[in-house]
Amino acid sequence: MSQLQVVFDGESLITPEAMAAEFASSKGALYSEQLATGKAEIALVLQIARQQFEYGRDPAEIIHRLAGTLHETRAKFHPSVWQELIPIAQNHPVSEYFLQDPFTRWSFTKPRGYSGDAQLLDFIYGHPSVQNDIAKASPLGRALYDYTKDASSSVAVRERRDLLTQHVDEIADKRGRDTEILTIAAGHLREANNSVALRERRIKRWVALDQDPFSIGSIIRDFRESGVEAIDGSVRGILTKGHKLGQFDFVYAAGLYDYLAENVAVKLTQRCLEMLKPNGVFLFANFATDIKVDGYMETFMNWALLLRSEVHMWNIIHASAGRDEFEASVQFGANSQRRLRRHYRNVREAVHKRRKPGPDWPRFRINCL
Numbered sequence: 001m002s003q004l005q006v007v008f009d010g011e012s013l014i015t016p017e018a019m020a021a022e023f024a025s026s027k028g029a030l031y032s033e034q035l036a037t038g039k040a041e042i043a044l045v046l047q048i049a050r051q052q053f054e055y056g057r058d059p060a061e062i063i064h065r066l067a068g069t070l071h072e073t074r075a076k077f078h079p080s081v082w083q084e085l086i087p088i089a090q091n092h093p094v095s096e097y098f099l100q101d102p103f104t105r106w107s108f109t110k111p112r113g114y115s116g117d118a119q120l121l122d123f124i125y126g127h128p129s130v131q132n133d134i135a136k137a138s139p140l141g142r143a144l145y146d147y148t149k150d151a152s153s154s155v156a157v158r159e160r161r162d163l164l165t166q167h168v169d170e171i172a173d174k175r176g177r178d179t180e181i182l183t184i185a186a187g188h189l190r191e192a193n194n195s196v197a198l199r200e201r202r203i204k205r206w207v208a209l210d211q212d213p214f215s216i217g218s219i220i221r222d223f224r225e226s227g228v229e230a231i232d233g234s235v236r237g238i239l240t241k242g243h244k245l246g247q248f249d250f251v252y253a254a255g256l257y258d259y260l261a262e263n264v265a266v267k268l269t270q271r272c273l274e275m276l277k278p279n280g281v282f283l284f285a286n287f288a289t290d291i292k293v294d295g296y297m298e299t300f301m302n303w304a305l306l307l308r309s310e311v312h313m314w315n316i317i318h319a320s321a322g323r324d325e326f327e328a329s330v331q332f333g334a335n336s337q338r339r340l341r342r343h344y345r346n347v348r349e350a351v352h353k354r355r356k357p358g359p360d361w362p363r364f365r366i367n368c369l
Helices: 016-023 031-054 059-076 079-090 102-109 118-125 128-136 139-148 152-178 190-194 213-222 235-239 262-274 294-299 310-320 347-353
Strands: 180-184 205-210 228-232 248-253 276-284 326-332 337-345 363-368
Touching (some): 031 059, 059 079, 118 213, 152 180, 152 248, 205 213, 213 228, 262 310
Parallel strands (some): 180 205, 248 276
Antiparallel strands (some): 337 363
């Protein structure tokens, strides 16, 4: 497996230190008692999983059972206790079995230096770029991969990709050939692969911004002469207006908010709204708090996400614009992702049109997947 390290320039707001700060919490009153109980319980379930591997049990059953138990353990104990249990699982001998899964291993070792990189998502998509890693895995590793690539979180990521493609094409159908799109934290931009509008050259400009040079290189290679413009840029650059990008019909950040503290998420949302044309659409995605494989992801995959409830999503939206500026409805993705729809009205342009309210009002729409 290639060990390509990305060295960021200090612009990133998604650092191990920042994530650790978000998960840090004060110890509860029963911390010592819960920690002792948690250590005993997790040691037992990990040992059982190890014995099942040694006895040649079905890998899918082993990982399914353990993932469910880790989810329950994570929910049962205080967050400060759970954070102490994570390294216990990571350092247990059973991890050697789970790390044979090329998807789990890539996530845990972080060859690009950070969580949730575009190549990791390619394991979820089953993209040709990862087929060599899959082929080189042991039979056990491939069996485990068959499970992890179809876990609810992975299915949600593929659903998200397809919804993004759908949004792009629908907006291009409505706006015509002057459609302009901005993708923030674009990764490899796999949603563009199946875009009919892009293929038919009905998109004037599609700006794909990412701070990973390998992702930028992939976009340049895959979408040369297609109208996609790859830009090396960061969230901080957007917030400080360091990138002069213009305005867009559709702005989205589909794999970013899972790593952003609420105050940064609010600031980014506000900035994205400023970059919308009248009737523009802004979309962001976030995994929900009821994801069932969160314990496995945080332990054996070393992949921590800031999961958000419906209330958390509302908080971001309400803090991003005045309550009288939008109509809102909340929807849920089929696989552990929030999908939130906001209809934002551009007040400065709408004031003189209030006597004729209707679908022709300039508005901003926010979809949260």
